[in-house]
Amino acid sequence: MQKKRTGAPIEEIKAGMKAADYLCDDSIATALFLAGELNKPILAEGPAGVGKTDLAKAFSRFSALPLIRLQCYEGLDEAKALYEWNYKKQLLRIQADRSEGTSWQELEEDLFSEEFLLPRPLLKAIIGDGRVVLLVDEVDKADVEFEAFLLEVLSDFQVSIPELGTIQARQMPFVVLTSNRTRDLSEALRRRCLYLYIDFPDSARELEIIRIRVPGIAEDLARRVLAVVRYIRQMDLKKVPSISETLDWATAVKVLGRDVIDEDLIAGTLSLLVKEQKDLEKVQANLKSLARQALE
Amino acid sequence: MMQIDERLIDFVSKMRAAGLQVSLAESIDACEALKVAPLERMGLFREALRATLVKNELDYPVFDSVFEEYFLGVEAMLSAAGEEPDEGSGGSDSAVTPEELTDMLRDALARGNMDELSTLARMAAASIGQMEGGFGRGSRPMAFMAGSGYYMFRGMEMLKYGRLSSELLEMAAEGEIMRDLPPVLALEELRESIEFFRVALEREIKRRLALERGEDAVGKGRKPPVRPEEIEFMNASLRQVDDMRRILPALARRLAARIARRQSEGRRGRLDIRSTLRHSISSGGVPIDVKYRKRVPAKPELFILCDVSGSVRTFSTFTLQLVYSLHQQFKAVRSFAFIDRVDEVTELFKYCDVDEAIERVYRDGVLVDGDGHSDVGRALDLFEKEFSSELTPRSTVLILSDGRNNARDPRADALGRVARKARRVYWLDPEPVERWDTGDSIIGMYEEHCHAVQECRNLKQLADFVYRRA
Numbered sequence: 001m002q003k004k005r006t007g008a009p010i011e012e013i014k015a016g017m018k019a020a021d022y023l024c025d026d027s028i029a030t031a032l033f034l035a036g037e038l039n040k041p042i043l044a045e046g047p048a049g050v051g052k053t054d055l056a057k058a059f060s061r062f063s064a065l066p067l068i069r070l071q072c073y074e075g076l077d078e079a080k081a082l083y084e085w086n087y088k089k090q091l092l093r094i095q096a097d098r099s100e101g102t103s104w105q106e107l108e109e110d111l112f113s114e115e116f117l118l119p120r121p122l123l124k125a126i127i128g129d130g131r132v133v134l135l136v137d138e139v140d141k142a143d144v145e146f147e148a149f150l151l152e153v154l155s156d157f158q159v160s161i162p163e164l165g166t167i168q169a170r171q172m173p174f175v176v177l178t179s180n181r182t183r184d185l186s187e188a189l190r191r192r193c194l195y196l197y198i199d200f201p202d203s204a205r206e207l208e209i210i211r212i213r214v215p216g217i218a219e220d221l222a223r224r225v226l227a228v229v230r231y232i233r234q235m236d237l238k239k240v241p242s243i244s245e246t247l248d249w250a251t252a253v254k255v256l257g258r259d260v261i262d263e264d265l266i267a268g269t270l271s272l273l274v275k276e277q278k279d280l281e282k283v284q285a286n287l288k289s290l291a292r293q294a295l296e
Numbered sequence: 297m298m299q300i301d302e303r304l305i306d307f308v309s310k311m312r313a314a315g316l317q318v319s320l321a322e323s324i325d326a327c328e329a330l331k332v333a334p335l336e337r338m339g340l341f342r343e344a345l346r347a348t349l350v351k352n353e354l355d356y357p358v359f360d361s362v363f364e365e366y367f368l369g370v371e372a373m374l375s376a377a378g379e380e381p382d383e384g385s386g387g388s389d390s391a392v393t394p395e396e397l398t399d400m401l402r403d404a405l406a407r408g409n410m411d412e413l414s415t416l417a418r419m420a421a422a423s424i425g426q427m428e429g430g431f432g433r434g435s436r437p438m439a440f441m442a443g444s445g446y447y448m449f450r451g452m453e454m455l456k457y458g459r460l461s462s463e464l465l466e467m468a469a470e471g472e473i474m475r476d477l478p479p480v481l482a483l484e485e486l487r488e489s490i491e492f493f494r495v496a497l498e499r500e501i502k503r504r505l506a507l508e509r510g511e512d513a514v515g516k517g518r519k520p521p522v523r524p525e526e527i528e529f530m531n532a533s534l535r536q537v538d539d540m541r542r543i544l545p546a547l548a549r550r551l552a553a554r555i556a557r558r559q560s561e562g563r564r565g566r567l568d569i570r571s572t573l574r575h576s577i578s579s580g581g582v583p584i585d586v587k588y589r590k591r592v593p594a595k596p597e598l599f600i601l602c603d604v605s606g607s608v609r610t611f612s613t614f615t616l617q618l619v620y621s622l623h624q625q626f627k628a629v630r631s632f633a634f635i636d637r638v639d640e641v642t643e644l645f646k647y648c649d650v651d652e653a654i655e656r657v658y659r660d661g662v663l664v665d666g667d668g669h670s671d672v673g674r675a676l677d678l679f680e681k682e683f684s685s686e687l688t689p690r691s692t693v694l695i696l697s698d699g700r701n702n703a704r705d706p707r708a709d710a711l712g713r714v715a716r717k718a719r720r721v722y723w724l725d726p727e728p729v730e731r732w733d734t735g736d737s738i739i740g741m742y743e744e745h746c747h748a749v750q751e752c753r754n755l756k757q758l759a760d761f762v763y764r765r766a
Contacts, residue, residue: 227478
């Protein structure tokens, strides 16, 4: 057997992340720990609103590293993600130069220098001096070609720009990819990452999350909020309230300064929790039993 | 004693045997992870392996069961050396009767105390062992073959666990116990405790079995669970049907996204001169960004003809569900159900969800003239007579059936006439290809009139088919 290692680093991460307002369970903390030790990206999947994006943000606060975010969308390409030459500025440069008569060679050298380079998130994450947290958000929204390209960048952490040469990362960024599974990501990308599935938390952990993220909320009120939310989740809805919606609602209830959750309050603030028209109608029909959940 | 690396390789091969794909690179990662990860708790060890070896949430259940079986056996072997004084030797546990155990369990569940529940699980397992005369031996015939499932069943029976849990749940719903929590939370917590004890007992039983029989016996006779999208329609259990129903919305969403993406990419339309000129203004009249018009994809009109007789019912239901959740991909969807005669059921799907509609198909549809066995030939013939005048060169006909005609007249000519009128005819058969044209299956006779006949045994194949043809 090898020497026995304690769970101390895991506990440290949990405590640190908690101080950054993020509650980790064993699997999240282990993934963060391994990502740091093995220098591998984390691929976080799970339903919308369970805190995948927040994971990266909280980790950046916890580790005091700057966060660079790349939001993916359909049609995202290298130019938007990595770098782009500032064509318009280059055109102006050429036009301004006509009268002066500099040689083409000088001009070319000038045109393709860093002055005319627009670094996009991926390049920024690599060329920076210190280590950064790179969040590639909703990678499932990007096209398959982009995914392949991302894979290349993530495996070597180097980028070649034909006019400038190869740029090597001075420090490996800490990478978090998130996906809502609107499509399956390629096996190759999955293989390259540590995988983390974040699901809705159990009630004890969710209560804890409310306490951390809505500071000053009364213990009793938090519990009632949770009872209502979890009751709504049991209804057969198209889109159930996620953690972020729970937090919004808890904040609203707290700000309104009410200590009882009654039918009126729920009816007035329901749109914070339930976002689909059909779902709203369904929940409104059950206001009475909902309000009963908040009583004891 | 194997080294940890060898253990890992052995474990990975068990994972592969259970149908999971693990690459070499991933096992190396797992190895690296184990070098640095804290292994103090079994839970952390499992997390480290899972993060590096399993890259899809759908594979978690399979991984968990392989892990339990493999490493629980190891754990048992490791601990077999010293501890475990209570084993069969009539220790303090044996003084407890099943009735007392049930009472203690009732209190522990209501309090939701996980430590107590774990202790009780150990006591219960010991008790089961005594009742059965030991794990894997004893007086019972065939005892050496009994798996953990058997002991689990006996244990649940001994503790009257089913009745106990439903009583407690009822009391919690009425607010008679766990009064400090709102009823929803109380119920939820109680359900968790109930499941927790069940799992704890199962682990304990497996551990004891492993101790007495050696580590490999634990997994004996148990197949790892199948992924929901790979469950066969033709012989899915009720529970598996539930699993499939659970993943269907996500599957449909993914499919719709894939189809939409395919339609938007690649096939660009003609040059859009107006837009190109407008965008060139910001670069001083040089058209750097060339703009194209979007091309609008042609949407087919879909006629679905489903066999809803007993054997293929599950398959037809899921196919209808998938098609209706993708309805925006089609110009129109018309559905027809048949057993030995055919009836249009499109209206039913307009106003209620698919599950309800299917129920009503059986209740209100006029599908049966004879003995309730399906007659594909007759249904096709009737369909051709009644509805084929509405087929146009833009219509696609999709037939869902196993092509088992109960030895009746195939009337493939009717399908031929349908095929001449429609743009495409596809046939999906939920039976494995090997069984086609055996017994009363006459799918081959229809094949020549179809553009494609496709084996469609599970959700995965179904989704693939829809993606390719949509």
